[in-house]
Each structure stands twice: as structure tokens, then as C-alpha cells.
Amino acid sequence: MSPMVRTPLTIEHALLGFLRRRPMHGYEIHQQLRDPTGLWLVWRLKQSQLYALLAKLEEEGHITSALRARETGPTRRVYRLTKSGRDRFLDWVKTPVPHGREVRQEFLAKFFFAQCENRLAAKQLLRRQRAACREWLLAQRTRADDVRDSQPFEWLVRQFRIGQIEAILDWLDTCEQLLKSI
Amino acid sequence: MSPMVRTPLTIEHALLGFLRRRPMHGYEIHQQLRDPTGLWLVWRLKQSQLYALLAKLEEEGHITSALRARETGPTRRVYRLTKSGRDRFLDWVKTPVPHGREVRQEFLAKFFFAQCENRLAAKQLLRRQRAACREWLLAQRTRADDVRDSQPFEWLVRQFRIGQIEAILDWLDTCEQLLKSI
DNA sequence: GCTCGATACTCATTTAATGAGTACAATCGC
């Protein structure tokens, strides 16, 4: 309960999304992650890195683990969400990403899990992300106009960002369409 | 002269671009880098990180350094490009980036220095990058069509990339326009 | 009975990145 609210909420919080379905061991999460038509398209990590992130999430109290011995085969460490982890996940999945550069991986991951939650969660995320994008766009356009004649390189950078954000906005509409069609 | 050609050519090779203008010490490079209307818009690094990269580039033989004592003030370590560094830079600045995700930082950096070189270098880079983009676009579109009905999430990811690449292509035209107007 | 691939992790090491620290010169207020 520190006064300074720590909220980096980075992409590794997507792992909580897998554990929300049911408790799983690391290897199983990695298998789900590796689905080439799922999250793997946007976020890849090595096994060892996955275990490291799980350890970190456990240390932060978002998951707990228990060793589950079996008659045959090696003992598994089964992770499950804690209350804190559940809250954190639900918060993560509804919060839009703060920069265009985070759409490619993190927003896609959020949308992936928001769909799993329910149609409403996905719609809410889309709405909020669209609002955020419109703000970025306004800021970039304003700045671009300011430097149009004086700073050619900066203008070019702003134009690049404007184009990317516009494309994101169009694509967010595509997401919405898809959502309706399912 | 290893048989396996090592060509990661990552963004730190932009530092060679600064040293191409003239030999400089680390602090001076950092000052140039920090220009808020220049490269700083797309690539920021801490002082300590800059020195680390310079040491790495020196180890790789792309730059050499010499201590330059002065009557007043602390001794400076002045870096200068080697032949290998010059070649490496010229290669870097003419090579398009291999993925859409590298346009935001690395392509912008390349274009920044290509402009400094001469109009021809910049035009060549633009042309090659456009060709690369068109290839990406084709691949993504083909794949998107294949999975259109079977893999909704993958389709969405492909659509996202298609939109981003299209926006990049439009923006590359903007770059070309700017080049002509200067 | 032996190899091969799948299961389920662990660990050492490398690489990247951060923050803080050092030391001294110049400059500015008063």
C-alpha cells in the first residue's frame, strides 16, 4: 500500500489471462502461448523467460504456486491466480495502451483476452483505446502544424506517427466489426 | 573475416553517423543526440548507455579512441571512425529495415543520416524501403486471405499489419516529397 | 534394450539499461 501507485502493467500481465481460465503449470502455459494462430503471433518468449516472469508475478503476489506430485512423471509447479492477480488482470485488460508503439503487441494481447472475457469487455477496451488514439492524433497534428516549415525532420516524424495512428483508428473499427460478426 | 557474415546492423550504428561528420568525444555526441528536433525524437539514451555503446563499437573496430588532454578541464576521449566503421555506416544507411516494427526508430534514423549524406543516398534508401514494404504487404495480404474465415484473431493481426504498412508506404511518399522541396 | 521426442523445469552467463556518483571548471548572484 505505497502512496505512489505503481502501475507499469506491462505485457507480462497477459500471463495472468491464461491462468484466469484455470490453474496451470509453466509448461502448459508455454504450450498455450505457442499456438501459432493465437498470442504467439504478437508475443513470443523462451521457456526460461516464461519461468522467470512467473517467478516475478509470484513475488508480486499476483499468483501463487504449489507443487503437485504425480504417480508418474516429474512434479509440477501449478500456478493459480490470487485475488490481487485477478484484479490486476481485469484492470490490465480494460486499460488502453498509452502509446501507439504499444498497440502492436500489448493492445493486441489485451484484445485477445478481452474477447475471451466477454463481448462487453472487448467493446469497452475498443472504445477507450479509440479515445486515447484520438488524443494522440490531436497532439501530433497540433505539433506537426507548429513545426511544418521550421523543422522538416520533426515534421516528418510527426507525419509518420499521424499516419500510424490513423491506421490504428481504422483498424479499431475493423475489430469492432469482427466482434459483431462473431 | 569469419565465414558467417554477422549483420545485425542495429540502431546503435547511428552513432557512426555522428562521428562521420567529425571526430567527437562522448559528451559531445550526447549533446548532438539530445537535440529535441533531431534524432532525439526517435531514439533516446542515457549518457551511461551511450558510453557503453561507444565502447562496444570500439571493441568491434568501427571506431578508435584517443585521449586528448587539455590545458584546462578534464581529459577527453575523442572517438573517430575507422575504415571499417565508415563502410559499416554506409552499408547501414542504404539498407532498408527488414520489418515494419523497425521503421519507427531505425528507419527514421537511417533517413535522418541519409539526408545528411546527400539527396541521392536518401532517394535510394526510400526506394529500397518501399520495395521491402511492398513485399511485406503482399505476404501479409496473402496470409490474411488464407485465414480470413478460419482464424479470426490471426486475421485481425494481419489486418493490423496491413494497415500499418500501407500507412508507411504513404508516408514514404511524403518523405520523397519533402526531399524534393529541400 | 535403445533411441528419440515430449514433458517439465533449472541455472549460469551474457547483454542491456538504470541511477548514482565523481571531479573540476565556469558562471552568477550578492
Next chain:
DNA sequence: GCGATTGTACTCATTAAATGAGTATCGAGC
């Protein structure tokens, strides 16, 4: 003219992220 601050020019210890390789067991196939 002196104390405080800002600018110059780096260094270093530590943390954090990422990689690659290694271990050990099981079951299936030959």
C-alpha cells in the same frame, strides 16, 4: 570575493532482461 549552482566529461556498481544450454524422467516405436 565567495558560495551556490550549472555545465562538462566520464565511470561504475547494480538491476533487470534475455539467451542458451543443461537435466531428468517418461513413453512410444523399432
